[in-house]
Amino acid sequence: MTRMNVTSHEEVEVPNRPLFAGSIRTDGYGVDCIFTRRKLESLPQLAIEDFTTAELDRTFHLWGVDPGITEIFVASDGHGQQTHQIRRCSTAEFYHNSGVKKSAAKMLAMKQQTVTDGRTIADIERDLPSRKSSHKANIIRYAQELSQDLDSMLNFTMIAFPRSVS
Template sequence: MLCFLFLVFLTDFYYHLFNFTKLGFRTRDSLTSGKKFKNVITTDGHSISFLFTRTVKKSLATTKNPSDFIDDIRNGCDIWGVDPGVSTILTAVDTSGRQRTTSLDEYYHLCGYNNANFIRMKHQEQHTAQFLKISNLSSLKTSNITEFAKACQERLSLYDDITSYYNENAWSSKLKFQCYIRKQKGVHEICKRLMHGSVKYNKKASTGVKTSSAENESKYCPPAPLDHPDKPRKTIIAFGDGMFNSSLRGNRGAPVRLIKKALQKYCGNQLEICMVDEYLTSQICNRCKSRNMDNVVTEKSKRRVHTILKCKQNTCNIVWNRDIMAAHSHL
């Protein structure tokens, strides 16, 4: 009983201390109805987080098959075939021939991780002495109690150096918060590339447009496949369900599941996702439907190019990009 009264008092205290109307809670009772406020608040000195819990209803939605979208296809909806990957997160092709690609490097740029690493390296160069002390600390990841106690003692003795290195003007916390914001915007931008209104493929986009300079005078850069002027009534995404590790050795992690989860949040009357089996999609030619593909070999080094495939069928002989062909196979 005393514990319950204490929690009620704590909730009242937090409600009067913070302006919860910014979070959508206009009354005191709204904090404990639906979304339960757990009276837990965390902060890193710059941003602040409030912990809520809510009762989640069991999803009754059933997985749709391609045959369930026949009426939508007859009504002229947009259909995208999406092939997920590691070095290239998404490779998409629609029925009108437009192509959309999002590389792993582009994702890290949109999220601001490259800029954050540059700022961290610059701060490290300006505080070399403190960084060397912190980097030479013993690891806490040990099962030996003596070594663990030694590592804790080292951190306590360097407490002032550690706090001054990370908490100077709260630069580390601000940087994490900026990356969090840019990550939300970056994922939203990638999702809009498969719907409508993306920055990369709008009317003012300069992607692929040739600029006059001495270096690229002889190069041809085709213009980007722009979005249609009108927003489609409905979009169906045939998403490949290939199961693979999100990262390869020596490569950064690919957030394929994150993009897929973000797309599922947009599902409704305007967007539907259909999971498609990826079996043999990169081995069967999408034109002649024969399983007679082989990698292109370079003339000088005789090296097999993994991303380029050529059909060995005499009546076909088409050259495919592996990811583009797989995306076409999803349609």
């Protein structure tokens, strides 16, 4: 530990930060330093009776949330003719903000660029028969055709999404 200018684990301990657990592991290539977090003190258990009406009005603002079909949710802090706020998140906004469409387009581009045996991964997936069947013959046909191109598809996955093996 002196190579990191630390002579004891007490020097590593900082309030509200992870603590060194005193364990270092290696597999011969990489090193794991095990850290823990301090247990936070639990908050007091409060009931609605513990607050006055003035404290509730000043502190809390009630919103009703309704899950929807065309919108992920609609939230409102009132109803009727009185002035109130409405907040909503459409399905399109959700997909845009979460990056689903962008990552799907990126994945499709990668599949169209990766060529194996003269065919792209997109072609291989497109040419597979549907696996959505209750007929045994169709499921067997899907499994047979998938097994022919399984190596290519697994190699694409390993190259596109490399992960360290522990």
